[in-house]
Amino acid sequence: MKAAPKTSLHLVATRIPGRSPAVGRLQVGSLILPCAIGSAGVRRDKREGDHASPAGSWRLLYGFFRADRRAPRSSALPMRATRPGDGWCDDPASALYNRQVAAPFARSFETLWRDDRLYDIVIVLDYNIHPRRKSRGSAIFLHCARDGLDPTEGCIALRPRDFRRLLPRLSTQTILTIR
Known part of the structure; x- marks a missing residue:
């Protein structure tokens, strides 16, 4: 018997018109969750350091989690525990720009162990x-939000309880559209 094909889940993050540029909502079918977006809103021409979330549709690739804290529920996404030296290069002059790196690292990087x-x-x-593409933005993630859904540097952020609820539904077939 042939296995049923995986259906892809489509997430849509949208800036809420008339509100702060960083206030958004994430729609997953009929479920609507509040989210934070970049403090400069959403832009098609994303640049490193512009504080905007990139407009477009992006596949979810894999994830990380802090194993020393509350472990996430299972997910069809490949997930691995972060370690204290894990980072993500955000220096456009580096050959490892927008890639995972290990500290110590000579260039600028985002710390994944926070x-x-x-x-x-x-x-x-x-x-x-x-x-x-150099200088077009790095470390664009879906991650946990600050209390009060404060703006991000360009990522999409969800309240931890909402993220944990959504995580088991996510896979490498999931598409996140930001608009």
Whole structure:
């Protein structure tokens, strides 16, 4: 007997008109969750450091989680525990720009092992991965939000309880559209 094909889940993150540029909602079918987006809103012409979330549709690739904190429920996404030296290069001059790196690292990088709990669960989007374009934005993730859904640097962030509820439904077939 042939296995049923996996259906892809489509997430849509949208800025809420008339509100702060960073206030958004994430729609998953009939489920609507509040989310945070980049403090500069959503832009088609994303640039490194512009604080905007990149407009477009991005596949979820894989994720990380803090194993020393509350472990996430299972997911069809490949997930691995972060370690204290894990980072993500955000230096456009580096050959490892927008790639995972290990500290110590001579160039600028985003620390994946954080005390503020934002990366207790983090999913890597395929934004600017293949092909990778220098200065077009790095470390664009789906991750946990700050209390109050404060703006991000360009990522999409969900309240931890909402993220944990959504995680078991996510797979490498999931598409996140930001608009």
